[in-house]
Amino acid sequence: MRRIESGKVLSNHKLAKGMYRMDISLPDISSEVQGPGQFISLTVGEGWQMPLRRPMSIASVENESISIIYKIFGEGTVWLKDRSSGEVIEAIGPLGNKFSLDKINGKEIILVGGGVGVAPILYLHDQLSEDNRDHLLIVGSVTAAEQFLEHSPKAGIHLTTDDGSVGEKGTVMTMLEILADKVENPYIIACGPKPMLAAIYKFTTEKGLEGQFAVESYMACGTGLCQGCVIETTKNFNKEHSYHQKYSLVCSDGPVYDINAIRI
Amino acid sequence: MNTTIGSIELKNPILVASGTFGYGEKSDEFSDVNQLGGIITKSITLHPREGNPPPRIVETASGMLNSIGLANIGVDRYISDMLPKYDDLNTSVIMNIAGSSLTEYINVLEAVEAVPNSLAGYEINISCPNVGEGGMEFGVDCDLTSQLTSELRQRTDKLLVIKLSPNVTNIAAIAQSAEGAGADAVSAINTVVGMSINPATRKSNVYTKLCGLSGPAVKPVGVAAVYKISQSVSIPVIGIGGITKGVDVVEYLLAGASAVQVGTANFRDPAAGLKILTEFHDFCDKNNISDLTELIGGLRDDT
Numbered sequence: 001m002r003r004i005e006s007g008k009v010l011s012n013h014k015l016a017k018g019m020y021r022m023d024i025s026l027p028d029i030s031s032e033v034q035g036p037g038q039f040i041s042l043t044v045g046e047g048w049q050m051p052l053r054r055p056m057s058i059a060s061v062e063n064e065s066i067s068i069i070y071k072i073f074g075e076g077t078v079w080l081k082d083r084s085s086g087e088v089i090e091a092i093g094p095l096g097n098k099f100s101l102d103k104i105n106g107k108e109i110i111l112v113g114g115g116v117g118v119a120p121i122l123y124l125h126d127q128l129s130e131d132n133r134d135h136l137l138i139v140g141s142v143t144a145a146e147q148f149l150e151h152s153p154k155a156g157i158h159l160t161t162d163d164g165s166v167g168e169k170g171t172v173m174t175m176l177e178i179l180a181d182k183v184e185n186p187y188i189i190a191c192g193p194k195p196m197l198a199a200i201y202k203f204t205t206e207k208g209l210e211g212q213f214a215v216e217s218y219m220a221c222g223t224g225l226c227q228g229c230v231i232e233t234t235k236n237f238n239k240e241h242s243y244h245q246k247y248s249l250v251c252s253d254g255p256v257y258d259i260n261a262i263r264i
Numbered sequence: 265m266n267t268t269i270g271s272i273e274l275k276n277p278i279l280v281a282s283g284t285f286g287y288g289e290k291s292d293e294f295s296d297v298n299q300l301g302g303i304i305t306k307s308i309t310l311h312p313r314e315g316n317p318p319p320r321i322v323e324t325a326s327g328m329l330n331s332i333g334l335a336n337i338g339v340d341r342y343i344s345d346m347l348p349k350y351d352d353l354n355t356s357v358i359m360n361i362a363g364s365s366l367t368e369y370i371n372v373l374e375a376v377e378a379v380p381n382s383l384a385g386y387e388i389n390i391s392c393p394n395v396g397e398g399g400m401e402f403g404v405d406c407d408l409t410s411q412l413t414s415e416l417r418q419r420t421d422k423l424l425v426i427k428l429s430p431n432v433t434n435i436a437a438i439a440q441s442a443e444g445a446g447a448d449a450v451s452a453i454n455t456v457v458g459m460s461i462n463p464a465t466r467k468s469n470v471y472t473k474l475c476g477l478s479g480p481a482v483k484p485v486g487v488a489a490v491y492k493i494s495q496s497v498s499i500p501v502i503g504i505g506g507i508t509k510g511v512d513v514v515e516y517l518l519a520g521a522s523a524v525q526v527g528t529a530n531f532r533d534p535a536a537g538l539k540i541l542t543e544f545h546d547f548c549d550k551n552n553i554s555d556l557t558e559l560i561g562g563l564r565d566d567t
Contacts, residue, residue, distance in 0.1 A: 004294060004535065043532060048480045048508055051532055052323045092534075220321050220328060221531035223294075225286050227332045228321035246314045247335075 017145035036123035040093030114192025140172035270448030281527035282360035295535035302356035312338035327481030356384035385423025413445035451502035494520025510543025
């Protein structure tokens with residue numbers, strides 16, 4: 001059940017260059033969260049200067065609070081950065097679907113996160129670790145300043161930077177190609193900027209690999225009303241909330257899709 | 265706080281605008297739609313429409329641009345899947361119809377008229393700016409508005425509302441044409457044509473380039489349109505554009521509206537309509553207003 005809830009900011013701090021993490025106390029919404037991939041949508045600013053909510057992927061759920069990881073992108077995220085502990089933020093959620101892990105038994109999961117796309121990937125990484133499920137994690141950025149995890153190949157955590165300032169030099173693709181070749185039966189789960197997803201899409205298609213993407217989209221409502229957040233599909237998402245054949249609503253059908261169900 | 269639009273008595277003057285509340289069948293998890301004055305359902309065309317390619321929306325200062333492109337399920341599925349759901353609602357449901365030709369509007373309305381239903385009436389979208397053939401040619405032309413209204417009037421006894429575009433030289437003249445051809449009411453405004461460009465990429469932020477502006481940014485445009493129309497016609501005017509607060513409703517009523525529609529605010533808060541209704545009632549209580557006629561057209565001429 002989706003809820004509207006006002007919650008106190010518990011903490012709000014810088015993780016890396018341009019990237020922040022905010023913990024918000026949201027008992028009602030957090031009790032409804034089904035898993036990684038789902039998101040909440042926050043009001044930003046005072047009054048109606050910025051009328052649209054900002055969809056934010058859930059990075060973790062703990063003790064009735066929800067964490068988000070956001071990148072400074074425009075006025076809305078600058079406003080979020082300036083919130084102090086104790087201030088109240090309004091959220092709607094949980095929205096969207098979660099990564100589906102049932103159908104990937106017997107495969108080796110490779111998680112790939114880029115930019116703020118790390119939020120749902122880290123949530124999934126935590127969940128898989130709790131379940132003692134083996135997996136690999138690749139997090140890519142342009143430079144070391146944008147990374148906040150430790151490069152730890154032994155623990156299955158591989159950072160990549162375009163300039164080689166931390167981890168492996170190159171994009172996530174360099175690392176993904178190596179790891180996908182090493183493991184027996186790779187299954188790719190990724191979230192990040194469109195060019196990254198497009199590169200992974202090309203790779204998995206060529207290699208005949210399966211996987212899931214959590215996609216980002218501009219949204220007005222996040223609840224299926226506005227029909228604004230469409231993505232082109234290869235499958236027919238002819239459901240009650242989304243009757244489209246060519247397009248699917250990211251907020252309601254997604255944000256998680258099988259890689260072969262969408263066109264990037 | 266009843267208000268009368270044609271033959272329909274609305275329990276209060278606050279409705280939710282077409283395209284901002286889906287088909288009116290699912291927002292009840294956030295609010296009780298039965299408390300609203302009415303629901304205008306998303307534009308329906310004769311055949312299902314996929315809508316425009318993404319990106320379809322972008323935020324602008326105190327507003328948003330959209331170019332959804334009339335994505336909808338088509339009249340057949342509206343009749344089979346949606347109409348039965350309205351039987352259980354205790355509020356007025358008004359169906360919004362869009363078309364690209366006179367025949368299309370007529371066919372949609374006739375298809376719905378042919379089945380028993382609990383609709384209160386129809387709102388005719390002659391003003392969608394976002395599709396090549398969105399009825400816009402009707403919305404900018406007095407004779408075509410008159411012809412369309414007249415053809416539809418002959419085919420229904422239900423409430424017939426014509427939704428007007430602000431993207432015209434003289435909105436009052438179009439309203440007079442609708443009135444003359446038998447419309448029960450007019451609603452205004454549909455979105456204002458707008459555009460947004462990313463300076464870094466030099467690309468349009470919305471696929472179709474030209475799109476429709478809504479939200480608080482357009483409220484003064486809506487209030488002025490309602491004022492101009494209400495000075496020129498005697499049928500009720502339903503005010504639309506940028507309503508987010510109870511006092512916005514008061515403003516529209518003073519300009520001459522008999523009811524209003526809440527649109528973009530629903531995207532931020534699916535319970536916006538009911539919150540605005542509560543604020544509106546509070547305003548009326550504080551100002552000892554017991555009847556909406558005390559507000560409708562109550563703009564004072566002294567400054």
